[in-house]
Amino acid sequence: MDFADGALSAFRAVFASGLVLSSLYVMIAAGLALVWSTLGIFNFAHGAIMVIGAYVAWTVSIDLGLGQVAGLVAALAASALIGVAVNRLLVQPFLAQPNIILITVMTTLSGAFFLENSALLIWGPRIKQLEKIVDGNVFLAGTAISGHEAVIIVVAPLMMLALWAFLRFSWTGKAIRAVAQNREFAELSGIRPERMYAIAFAISAALAGFAGVMLGAIRFITPTLGADPLIKAMIVVILGGLGSIPGTILGAYLVGFGEAVSTYFLGAYWTQAMMFFVFILILVIRPNGLMGRE
Amino acid sequence: MPEPILNVDDLVTGYGRQPVLHGLSLSVLEGEALGLIGPNGHGKTTLFRTVSGLNRAWSGQIRFMGEDITGLSAAQIAERGLVHVPQGNRLFPQMSVEDCLDLGAFSPAKRDNGAATRDRVFAIFPRLAERRKQRCRTLSGGERQMVAIGCGLMGQPKLLILDEPTLGLSPRLKGELRDAIGAIIETGVQVLIVEQDPEFLRRLTTRQVYIEEGRVREDFDAGSLEHDKMMEMYFGLR
Numbered sequence: 021m022d023f024a025d026g027a028l029s030a031f032r033a034v035f036a037s038g039l040v041l042s043s044l045y046v047m048i049a050a051g052l053a054l055v056w057s058t059l060g061i062f063n064f065a066h067g068a069i070m071v072i073g074a075y076v077a078w079t080v081s082i083d084l085g086l087g088q089v090a091g092l093v094a095a096l097a098a099s100a101l102i103g104v105a106v107n108r109l110l111v112q113p114f115l116a117q118p119n120i121i122l123i124t125v126m127t128t129l130s131g132a133f134f135l136e137n138s139a140l141l142i143w144g145p146r147i148k149q150l151e152k153i154v155d156g157n158v159f160l161a162g163t164a165i166s167g168h169e170a171v172i173i174v175v176a177p178l179m180m181l182a183l184w185a186f187l188r189f190s191w192t193g194k195a196i197r198a199v200a201q202n203r204e205f206a207e208l209s210g211i212r213p214e215r216m217y218a219i220a221f222a223i224s225a226a227l228a229g230f231a232g233v234m235l236g237a238i239r240f241i242t243p244t245l246g247a248d249p250l251i252k253a254m255i256v257v258i259l260g261g262l263g264s265i266p267g268t269i270l271g272a273y274l275v276g277f278g279e280a281v282s283t284y285f286l287g288a289y290w291t292q293a294m295m296f297f298v299f300i301l302i303l304v305i306r307p308n309g310l311m312g313r314e
Numbered sequence: 315m316p317e318p319i320l321n322v323d324d325l326v327t328g329y330g331r332q333p334v335l336h337g338l339s340l341s342v343l344e345g346e347a348l349g350l351i352g353p354n355g356h357g358k359t360t361l362f363r364t365v366s367g368l369n370r371a372w373s374g375q376i377r378f379m380g381e382d383i384t385g386l387s388a389a390q391i392a393e394r395g396l397v398h399v400p401q402g403n404r405l406f407p408q409m410s411v412e413d414c415l416d417l418g419a420f421s422p423a424k425r426d427n428g429a430a431t432r433d434r435v436f437a438i439f440p441r442l443a444e445r446r447k448q449r450c451r452t453l454s455g456g457e458r459q460m461v462a463i464g465c466g467l468m469g470q471p472k473l474l475i476l477d478e479p480t481l482g483l484s485p486r487l488k489g490e491l492r493d494a495i496g497a498i499i500e501t502g503v504q505v506l507i508v509e510q511d512p513e514f515l516r517r518l519t520t521r522q523v524y525i526e527e528g529r530v531r532e533d534f535d536a537g538s539l540e541h542d543k544m545m546e547m548y549f550g551l552r
């Protein structure tokens with residue numbers, strides 16, 4: 021009886037926190053995967069862009085007092101803009117190089133440091149927090165979670181659906197995929213690759229900014245808030261088989277729930293090590309990720 | 315004499331520091347179908363890639379319908395109606411035949427006519443209509459070539475340039491494609507074709523040009539006695 025009760029409450033706690041974590045990882049990883057599948061690079065500034073999104077939302081909604089909607093819109097616009105700048109300054113100049121992946125690891129990593137330090141200069145070392153989108157609590161599987169977390173849980177899959185439909189059905193989405201699959205043939209079809217790269221980067225960064233606004237209300241905003249989620253999101257993208265949306269979703273829920281289970285039973289201290297261990301183990305068994313093709 | 319639809323003048327280009335075309339000049343006149351022939355590795359594909367904007371010209375000029383297009387991007391040139399169907403194209407491997415064709419009419423000015431153009435492509439290549447939902451990656455070489463030409467037509471070309479459209483295909487498929495290209499020419503699309511088979515070119519085109527070592531070596535009128543000379547140059551026969 022005691023054991024059953026304990027197991028049940030453990031399950032409840034893990035389920036709720038796992039779902040919240042997974043949903044955040046889906047949002048962050050989807051942008052990373054979009055850029056990877058379009059340009060074949062990892063954007064290490066993705067986490068820092070997320071943080072800037074959170075800070076901008078804080079400035080507009082709390083500091084200037086213009087409200088949450090304005091804060092969100094400003095955050096999306098600012099992060100998209102930074103995404104376009106990262107692409108233009110740190111990625112495009114090196115696209116023709118044969119070792120593009122390695123070069124852009126270094127350039128986007130420096131971009132991340134630049135953004136983090138700029139955030140420190142602009143917003144200072146004092147931690148900040150955003151207001152939750154909705155007040156009150158929601159009961160999920162017998163555990164109380166905040167309404168804000170419930171919004172995250174609901175919005176994440178909807179965003180994935182929207183992203184999938186955009187890439188699948190819209191002219192621009194199809195053109196982004198076309199450039200990814202065969203750049204030269206896309207050009208001969210009248211598609212301008214530079215424009216598609218910029219759009220892909222803008223969408224990716226806006227997704228990061230959105231995740232930043234969501235995260236900024238349940239964690240404290242610091243310049244390095246993006247570092248840990250970025251690593252998790254990279255694990256998600258690699259696990260998911262680099263770039264496919266279904267793979268990314270599967271990877272995100274796996275990592276999110278894995279982290280929740282491990283944190284509950286092993287504690288936060290061991291969870292990092294545990295995650296990397298499982299990550300490497302999976303890649304040994306399936307080197308192309310869970311849903312990756314040859 | 316009317317202004318040529320395409321005029322390549324003293325074109326020099328190459329890869330790295332190595333020139334491939336050494337001052338090549340060539341015109342496609344209004345109404346004619348021009349064939350290019352010549353040994354492998356002598357710059358025919360490089361010429362096409364430079365004309366369509368995939369490669370940069372080092373010097374010389376390319377004019378299309380009276381406009382200087384040297385240095386324009388590939389997308390800009392395609393928009394103007396000079397459409398390049400590249401050699402050995404793998405298309406968009408993960409996309410369906412239908413999506414691939416639709417993207418051929420990407421530029422906003424061409425989208426409106428997309429559906430009608432696609433029907434015409436399906437009329438020329440009925441097999442593509444049957445396979446419209448199939449992914450390009452899983453197509454046979456012949457079908458892939460049909461999609462490639464179909465995509466070119468979707469771009470609503472004034473001049474379609476085809477780089478070895480029957481490379482590696484069986485004689486039967488080759489005949490099928492030749493008839494399809496003939497039908498395309500009859501609809502009023504002008505073509506510039508590279509092929510390795512003089513007979514193929516002689517049946518489709520009104521004039522042939524022999525390219526060797528990055529230059530035009532000789533100009534032939536189809537059906538003229540000089541045809542024998544072309545066969546001789548190409549095959550080294552006498």
Ligand SMILES: Nc1ncnc2c1ncn2[C@@H]1O[C@H](COP(=O)(O)OP(=O)(O)O)[C@@H](O)[C@H]1O
Pocket residue numbers: 329334352353354355356357358359360361
């Ligand atoms: N991407 C490339 N990089 C370097 N050299 C190339 C490249 N493509 C073609 N070449 C060289 O340019 C020359 C002409 O090739 P190409 O234009 O493909 O000839 P063709 O189409 O007449 O067979 C060849 O010597 C070939 O090796």
Ligand SMILES: [Mg+2]
Pocket residue numbers: 355358359360401477478
């Ligand atoms: Mg060739």
